[in-house]
Amino acid sequence: MRLRKPKKLNRGDTLAIVSPSWGGPSTFPHIFEQGLANLRSLGFNIVEMPSARTAADVLFSQPQLRAKDINNAFADPNIAGIISSIGGSDSARILPYLDKSVILNNPKFMMGYSDFSTLTTLLNQWGLVTFNGPSVMAGFSQYHNASAEYQAYLAQALLGEVHYPIFKAYSHGYPEWAIPENVGKLHPAIATNGPKVLQGTGQVEGRLFGGCFEVMEMLKGTEYWPSPSFWQDKLLFLETSEDKPSQDYIRFWLRNYGVMGVFEKLSGLMIGRARDYSECEMAALDEVILSVVRDEFGCDSLPVITRLDFGHTDPQWVLPLGIQHRLDLDNFSLDAVEPVFDSL
Structure with a gap:
């Protein structure tokens, strides 16, 4: 393609x-x-x-x-x-x-x-x-x-x-x-310690793909859901909305990706900062993510990083779907390794 x-x-x-x-x-x-x-x-x-x-x-x-x-x-x-x-x-x-x-x-x-x-x-x-x-x-x-x-x-x-x-x-x-x-106001800023690597080291590459957890659920089982081969070598990013889904729901949704065989095809899993979650809730969510990816499906070599600046959070990154990126888990950095735009 x-x-x-x-x-x-x-x-x-x-x-x-x-x-x-x-x-x-x-x-x-x-x-x-x-x-x-x-x-x-x-x-x-x-x-x-x-x-x-x-x-x-x-x-x-x-x-x-x-x-x-x-x-x-x-x-x-x-x-x-x-x-x-x-x-x-x-x-x-x-x-x-x-x-x-x-x-x-x-x-x-x-x-x-x-x-x-x-x-x-x-x-x-x-x-x-x-x-x-x-x-x-x-x-x-x-x-x-x-x-x-x-x-x-x-x-x-x-x-x-x-x-x-x-x-x-x-x-x-x-x-x-x-x-x-x-108009134009934000809630008070909260200090952050930055992203958290749950598992993985070194650098991995893959094409960005993903979106809002809940919205992706609406597409599962439809003709608009990716084919099994599409997931190969993707850097999958997912994030939650202001509906603040529970940790159990996120567990169920991730389990479904596992049953479909998605985790074993990915080059990395990137999770956005969970909207309206406290620090304690975020820590518990990290454990949920690991329990599904690592413990339920045995994907202990899949790089997983959480609390990233995209989705229902301010500020938020602009992420280009389809572009090859390099994720450095040791120094945290994310970099496009090909041009994002047509130069002609």
Whole structure:
């Protein structure tokens, strides 16, 4: 399968905003507007696709409309990139209506996370490099209040600079969006000791693939789930949402990957910082992960690293699905070992 890479973004490019899942912009327009303002401040022009501000109940009833906006954004030569407004819970319903030919013949930067994982993972299986990263309302709306380090990182990441700093602090979620004074605010920062290697040493390489734990569960058993051979030599990344699934549920989900034979094919397993978990809960979750991967399935040589800066956490990395990376477990570093973008 030929890997199709988008061109990197430049200041002055036009970004299409889509709402492929929940109609959050219609519910909290002030949060949405702040996200758009921050994207414009970074030098981008914005075009809102018809679904972007459609009322949430109407949007829910029209998966075809949501898919049409994705197809049209890829087809429009004036649009350089596509960013999700927000996540949700039912974007899997739009997958049958996506136009594979249009999308693959017009590769573009496409980014989101949470429920947007349905799109990033499917399009990556088709051969397109996609990006797991901030959405307009959850990530960009808070950009101006983020640390200077993260502001610099995200601005560079949007313009094609690929690196993965270890941030010294993180935030879990945002103050109540229904209160106008909370626009752009983050919860207080929490100091972190960085990633935790549960098992493995040295360096491994593999192509990034993954997304939100709960959303991936919605795809298991469908035609949109990867074939058994797809998992070979992947660096699989998984993270949990604000629903804060229990350690038992995460155990069940991981066990299912084990039963499918996924662990023995991977080059590494990367777990994002569990949203709203305390330090004690994170430590217990680490034990759960090891008990499944190592003890239940005997994969004691599979590198496993947790508490990483991606997914439902601020700040969060921008991860390009499909790109070969090197994971150094001894010095922790993650590096792309091939160009992420098309240079032609």
